Amino acid sequence: MLVSTATYTTILASALVLFASSNLTPAAEAHSWMDCVNWKFHSRTNPDFSDKGGYCRGYARRYPKDLNFGTLDDASPSRHYQQAGNPNTALPCSDRRHGKDIGSDETMGDPVSSAYGGKYGEMATIRSGETLCVRWPAKNHAEGNEDNTIVQINLIKSRNSQDATQAELLRNTIARLPYKNCSRGSGTDKKPCGGCFKMPARSPGLYLLQWRWMLNPGEWYTSCADIQIEDDKRGNKRRL
Ligand SMILES: *[C@@H]1O[C@H](CO)[C@@H](O)[C@H](O)[C@H]1NC(C)=O
Numbered sequence: 001m002l003v004s005t006a007t008y009t010t011i012l013a014s015a016l017v018l019f020a021s022s023n024l025t026p027a028a029e030a031h032s033w034m035d036c037v038n039w040k041f042h043s044r045t046n047p048d049f050s051d052k053g054g055y056c057r058g059y060a061r062r063y064p065k066d067l068n069f070g071t072l073d074d075a076s077p078s079r080h081y082q083q084a085g086n087p088n089t090a091l092p093c094s095d096r097r098h099g100k101d102i103g104s105d106e107t108m109g110d111p112v113s114s115a116y117g118g119k120y121g122e123m124a125t126i127r128s129g130e131t132l133c134v135r136w137p138a139k140n141h142a143e144g145n146e147d148n149t150i151v152q153i154n155l156i157k158s159r160n161s162q163d164a165t166q167a168e169l170l171r172n173t174i175a176r177l178p179y180k181n182c183s184r185g186s187g188t189d190k191k192p193c194g195g196c197f198k199m200p201a202r203s204p205g206l207y208l209l210q211w212r213w214m215l216n217p218g219e220w221y222t223s224c225a226d227i228q229i230e231d232d233k234r235g236n237k238r239r240l
Contacts, residue, residue, distance in 0.1 A: 033081070038057045048184075060225045129198065138185075138188060140189050151213045155174045157203075177195030179213060211225075
């Protein structure tokens with residue numbers, strides 16, 4: 001078949017337009033993680049998860065706090081961690097070696113506090129009964145055509161030298177948050193999102209808090225943070 005030069009030029013031009021517009025839209029397959037486990041809003045009346053709207057008083061494990069929000073997809077190591085195999089028995093926190101996406105490192109510190117401070121963010125301290133807000137970047141999954149998927153928050157008392165199993169964490173879900181709860185932000189990739197819930201009464205001590213997001217059925221991404229829980233504000237010593 002003969003294609004005229006004019007037709008050919010038109011086809012070429014459309015292909016270029018398609019190529020250019022797809023380049024403007026960031027990769028749709030980017031995946032998320034929790035950066036902050038204790039976000040503080042500057043304003044109660046206008047709560048905002050963007051860097052302008054507040055600050056972080058407690059990070060995920062080994063979180064490189066000096067990197068710009070939402071930018072860790074291509075960093076080495078990258079941040080997101082997709083659990084591989086059966087999500088009920090998969091490793092709960094990334095260790096650079098396991099998972100569908102290898103690289104992210106949220107290994108428990110030895111001591112636990114060594115995963116915080118210096119180049120990493122600080123560890124969170126929370127009181128029972130306090131409202132806790134956690135934050136994550138949208139990574140293009142908070143748009144109108146995306147399902148409002150679920151973020152689980154799992155909380156379990158820390159043990160020496162080894163994290164609880166995923167099965168144990170799943171018996172300790174304390175909150176379910178809508179993924180698409182986002183503030184205004186630059187673009188669809190780095191839009192800041194988050195959720196807030198009341199910290200249930202727990203005996204004081206060190207806990208593992210797991211953020212666990214289901215992007216597609218059975219496809220889970222996790223982030224882990226150690227948090228120190230203190231007695232509630234009224235000084236009640238509730239022991240559960
Ligand atoms: C949604 O985000 C706002 C801040 O923009 C926050 O105040 C609210 O608690 C969040 N909702 C949920 C269900 O977490």
